[in-house]
Amino acid sequence: MNVNIFVAAAMTAALVGAAPTADAQTGAYARAAVATSAQQRPMRFSSDLGTAAGSLVIPLGTASDLEMRAAALSAEEREAITRALTSARFNYRARQTLSLRGIGGWDRILVVGLGETPSASVVQMAGAVTGRALLEEPGAVQVLAHGLSSGDVAEFATGMGIGEYRSDLYRDDARDAETLSSTTIIVEVHAETQVLYAGRGRALIDAMAWTRDVSNEPANVIYPETFVRRAREAFAGVPGVTIQVLDVAAMRREGMGALLGVGQGSERPPRLLVIRYRGRGAPADGPIVLAGKGITFDSGGISIKGSAGMGDMKMDMSGAASVTGAVLALARSRAAVDVVAIAALAENMPDGGAIRPGDVLTAMNGTTIEVISTDAEGRLVLADALSWAERHLDPVAVVDVATLTGAVGGALGGEYAGLFSRHDALAAQLNAAGSATGELLWRLPIDDSYAADMRSPIADLRNQGGTGAGAGTGAYFIGEFISREIPWAHLDIANVAWTAPNDWKPEGSAAFGVRLLERFVRDFQPIEAESED
Ligand code: BES
Ligand code: ZN
Ligand code: MN
Numbered sequence: 218m219n220v221n222i223f224v225a226a227a228m229t230a231a232l233v234g235a236a237p238t239a240d241a242q243t244g245a246y247a248r249a250a251v252a253t254s255a256q257q258r259p260m261r262f263s264s265d266l267g268t269a270a271g272s273l274v275i276p277l278g279t280a281s282d283l284e285m286r287a288a289a290l291s292a293e294e295r296e297a298i299t300r301a302l303t304s305a306r307f308n309y310r311a312r313q314t315l316s317l318r319g320i321g322g323w324d325r326i327l328v329v330g331l332g333e334t335p336s337a338s339v340v341q342m343a344g345a346v347t348g349r350a351l352l353e354e355p356g357a358v359q360v361l362a363h364g365l366s367s368g369d370v371a372e373f374a375t376g377m378g379i380g381e382y383r384s385d386l387y388r389d390d391a392r393d394a395e396t397l398s399s400t401t402i403i404v405e406v407h408a409e410t411q412v413l414y415a416g417r418g419r420a421l422i423d424a425m426a427w428t429r430d431v432s433n434e435p436a437n438v439i440y441p442e443t444f445v446r447r448a449r450e451a452f453a454g455v456p457g458v459t460i461q462v463l464d465v466a467a468m469r470r471e472g473m474g475a476l477l478g479v480g481q482g483s484e485r486p487p488r489l490l491v492i493r494y495r496g497r498g499a500p501a502d503g504p505i506v507l508a509g510k511g512i513t514f515d516s517g518g519i520s521i522k523g524s525a526g527m528g529d530m531k532m533d534m535s536g537a538a539s540v541t542g543a544v545l546a547l548a549r550s551r552a553a554v555d556v557v558a559i560a561a562l563a564e565n566m567p568d569g570g571a572i573r574p575g576d577v578l579t580a581m582n583g584t585t586i587e588v589i590s591t592d593a594e595g596r597l598v599l600a601d602a603l604s605w606a607e608r609h610l611d612p613v614a615v616v617d618v619a620t621l622t623g624a625v626g627g628a629l630g631g632e633y634a635g636l637f638s639r640h641d642a643l644a645a646q647l648n649a650a651g652s653a654t655g656e657l658l659w660r661l662p663i664d665d666s667y668a669a670d671m672r673s674p675i676a677d678l679r680n681q682g683g684t685g686a687g688a689g690t691g692a693y694f695i696g697e698f699i700s701r702e703i704p705w706a707h708l709d710i711a712n713v714a715w716t717a718p719n720d721w722k723p724e725g726s727a728a729f730g731v732r733l734l735e736r737f738v739r740d741f742q743p744i745e746a747e748s749e750d
Contacts, residue, residue, distance in 0.1 A: 260419075262374075262414070270323070271323070276330075279333055287361055294321045312342060312346045314350055336653075338653060341376035342655060347373075348379065367413055371413035375421055375422060377400060382429055385723070420547075428728040432531075432535045433725045434531070439531070442488065444511060448460070455545075457494050463489035475600045476561055479512070482570055489559065493555075493556070503610070504612055506612040508561065509534075509538065516530065517567075518591030532726060536619040536620055536730070538560075543733075557606070573591070582698055586680055614703070614705070617707050636708055638707070640704040642704070642745065643744055691707075713729045
């Protein structure tokens with residue numbers, strides 16, 4: 218997909234579609250679409266090094282790589298680089314960088330470590346660190362990749378695009394930044410590499426940018442209807458895609474009292490967005506369903522949150538953004554898979570029509586729920602999303618993704634998302650996809666004892682437990698809305714979806730789950746019935 222077309226489409230829709238009463242909003246929305254994806258440098262592949270100007274990138278796994286990789290440089294340039302590497306005690310570990318200026322005709326030479334036998338995800342992350350490091354460089358970029366495999370080079374190029382993402386959507390300087398000049402990757406196997414990159418890498422870059430854009434956008438810009446609009450724009454013209462949107466009336470007909478309950482305290486009506494992508498040659502035994510929590514703002518509702526940091530709750534639709542992004546990556550790269558993204562979209566607000574603590578809701582599957590806390594809303598919207606998926610899609614597996622609990626971070630910190638499943642084979646496949654992509658998961662239990670914690674004296678379930686396992690009881694609750702025979706897993710990404718700035722990304726959304734789920738769906742193996750615990 219051509220970047221410029223992508224951006225232009227987003228812009229047009231923004232100008233046409235924004236709220237007529239809010240000019241400031243219209244302008245902001247249009248600018249956001251311009252300021253993000255457009256920053257990515259066009260990527261070219263060649264066998265020959267061009268003129269010495271702009272930036273030169275040299276990825277190195279070991280000291281001896283320099284000879285082969287930099288054969289096209291002059292002896293003086295190579296000598297200067299070697300001296301600098303020694304003097305800086307460069308250790309060649311993955312993501313280490315050394316920036317050199319004043320060598321030959323180059324404005325900048327960036328040496329980046331790969332480590333000795335790097336996996337695909339490590340090479341990709343080294344590329345991302347490179348892309349981010351060169352974000353402010355005005356000139357052209359050339360990457361010396363001689364001697365690396367086409368697979369590794371495609372990963373590195375993909376990483377560069379991921380690292381070139383900016384989140385300063387609404388800043389003057391970002392808005393006015395001139396389009397970056399091109400990147401040329403120089404490698405013998407350039408044609409092969411380009412095919413790999415064009416077939417998959419480019420789609421992943423665009424999908425992650427889409428996911429990060431909608432997550433980073435404020436809640437006055439992204440709410441259920443505009444989330445749907447942006448998804449429609451992203452999927453427009455992509456073959457094999459069908460989109461279905463349930464509005465309030467349609468959800469009432471389905472009896473989705475839990476999702477509707479969460480949405481009823483907001484001026485912005487809820488939506489259930491269903492995007493199916495069925496590629497040519499996909500298996501015919503039913504889709505993999507990826508369901509995402511899509512709370513476009515979580516104020517807590519009547520159980521209102523404290524004001525400190527409440528603004529970060531614009532990211533509470535990150536699960537929905539990630540499942541949509543994963544399916545976008547698969548669809549744009551024409552993967553031979555059958556997959557559905559469901560975004561359970563609502564804004565959790567406390568107006569006069571809002572649900573109250575103590576209210577009882579009836580979910581689509583007939584289960585009644587006593588609302589203990591209106592701030593435990595993610596499990597409510599996912600409850601109906603899973604029931605809808607089971608009733609209408611006959612899925613081979615269901616994975617829900619949610620920024621569900623603060624408790625998951627207390628258990629796991631910031632490196633691993635929480636994985637909950639009663640199906641060992643499904644958990645194993647998700648874990649494998651996590652390790653392969655570097656989006657790591659750690660499995661936590663859904664213990665039978667959680668059932669007692671989630672019992673209500675007045676209804677079938679309550680939506681918050683006592684002082685027990687906060688993340689686990691959330692998982693238990695969601696699991697009550699899908700039959701035990703269907704392989705199901707829950708990913709709690711509350712601790713990894715949103716991060717401080719680091720070497721590969723700015724502050725904000727990490728698009729956590731896009732790479733993991735893309736990999737998981739591509740590698741999916743049908744799950745035998747007996748694998749259930
Ligand atoms: N969206 C929050 C969880 C969250 C917390 C996400 C921090 C990202 C960062 C969720 O809706 C919530 O409020 N969870 C409550 C659950 C409780 C009321 C059962 C929590 O974690 O305290
Ligand atoms: Zn929430
Ligand atoms: Mn909440």
